[in-house]
Amino acid sequence: MTSKQRVLILGATGQTGKSIFDALVAEPESFEVEALVRPSSAEKPEVKGLSRVVSKVHVIDISGPIDELVRVMTGVDVFISGIDAMSQLAQLQLVRAAKQAGVKRFVPCAFITIAPPGGVMALRDSKEEVYQEIWRQFLPYTIIDVGYWHQISFPTLPSGRVDYASVITPNINIHAGGTAPNMLVDLRDLGRLVARIIKDPRTLNHFVAAYSDVLSENEIYSVMEEVSGEKIVERKHISAEEIITQRAEATAKAKAEPGNWLAQTPLFLGDYNYNKYVRGDNTPAYAKYLGYLDTRELYPDFTPTSFKEFAKELLKGGIERPYGRYRERFEALKGGK
Ligand SMILES: NC(=O)c1ccc[n+]([C@@H]2O[C@H](COP(=O)([O-])OP(=O)(O)OC[C@H]3O[C@@H](n4cnc5c(N)ncnc54)[C@H](OP(=O)(O)O)[C@@H]3O)[C@@H](O)[C@H]2O)c1
Structure with a gap:
């Protein structure tokens, strides 16, 4: 990939989102990073911290009018969500907005251990509702799960x-x-692995398991x-x-x-x-059985923190x-x- 990717991240003040934000801003030759934050957090010091690093921090209510979301997503290559475990279904409208805006790759908030859908993990099942909306919309995606x-x-x-x-x-x-x-995975490597994955055409429309x-x-x-x-x-x-x-x-x-x-x-x-x-469930063999690509095979030159x-x-x-x-x-x- 030669040109820079414009990436919009939701959750850059959270654990997962911050790891991804830090890794992407460390590669200015590859990524132009923007953040999406909710109005109630706009004045928080963490959000002020983001504004010091990237030029565009969009303050938007993701459950508000979809047109606003479509506006900020227009021209975005990759949208990444690191929303907290309890708020997964708030992503449904983000999926629809991304489709309307023509986002080229939607990375929903997966980032959990390997698990099948359907009664094993309530959190995995709420994520499944978002994945199914992605598939209904025929929206390009990558679903990234990670080690603990x-x-x-x-x-x-x-x-x-x-x-x-x-x-x-x-x-x-x-x-x-x-x-x-x-x-397992080091939280600091999570973002570095995401940076690799979203640059890689092989991972488009696939599940990927990222771990150390x-x-x-x-x-x-x-x-x-x-x-x-x-x-x-x-x-x-x-x-x-x-x-x-x-x-x-x-x-x-x-x-x-x-x-x-x-x-x-x-x-x-x-x-x-x-x-x-x-x-x-949380093993490379089971991930492979479920159809995941494996970052240890995709990126043999990347040495994760053991x-x-x-x-x-x-x-x-x-x-x-x-x-x-x-x-x-x-x-x-x-x-x-
Ligand atoms: N693999 C593992 O070991 C592991 C461990 C823990 C978590 N996880 C998974 O990782 C995923 C992300 O969780 P996390 O713990 O990293 O999240 P987190 O630290 O709780 O952060 C959540 C982020 O989402 C933002 N957010 C929440 N609601 C929003 C809204 N309506 N509009 C805009 N932004 C909003 C928060 O912003 P504010 O600053 O406004 O609050 C924050 O930046 C979850 O699925 C979780 O289960 C995996």
Whole structure:
């Protein structure tokens, strides 16, 4: 591809969107980046931060008149959504607007573990509604799923040395024996991989699995012990049966309180545990079976950050805690993982 791609990103103040935003603005020869933010966030410092980096930050209500969305999407080559887990269906109108505007590639907010549609993960199923709207519209797309982030995959240590970067402390859970292999990714690589994928004509109208290494929880604990020199003796074992029971309870609660983050998040976590540790879906082999392209095969020259390299940085104090702005919410969830 010779000319620059004009890319509009929704969610550039969030975890996934920020990783993508940072990676694309680092390649000014390839991308002209713009951001779409909601009116209620226009004055936030994070949004002011975006304006310092890119010249166009569009302040738009995505549930408002579609014409406004079509106007900002006109001329856009790639639209990328990093909208939060609870707001997936707000993308339906974005899909229709992108079609009207002639967007050349729509990247909906996938970015979760590999899972089939239909009752395994409620979040995957809400994304499916968006994918089906894309297909009904005959809109060019790429659906990118990723490994579970390194940043939320590590156990805390007895010394407390890595608590600074952990979303939940202590985090010493071992699920269903800890043996299921899972695809992982460094959140900072996620954006770099997206940059590769959206430049690549081979990924148009495909699902793509983007990840670094594949490790079980037991292997992750061993890496942390090796890198830190500490022994993680205390481990909280959660059986497959307990995961299934917790997930069922979380599902009932989430259904009773649809708009409540504190009721929805345990369902997301319960579904992830079921997906990753009970069903064991989140593997390259299953991704391939579902028809995904594999970034390790597409980009053999791209060396992703392994979990071990991440762990070394973590021990040195160089990792940022995800969801810093939601610290209080995660504290309220403590113990429920
Ligand atoms: N693979 C993994 O390990 C993993 C881990 C966590 C999450 N995920 C997945 O990644 C995806 C993205 O989640 P995230 O946690 O990265 O999101 P997040 O940090 O919560 O950020 C959401 C972003 O969407 C923006 N947004 C929300 N509603 C909007 C609206 N109506 N109009 C414009 N912007 C809006 C937010 O902007 P404001 O600044 O206005 O709030 C924010 O920038 C989800 O599907 C999630 O399940 C995957």
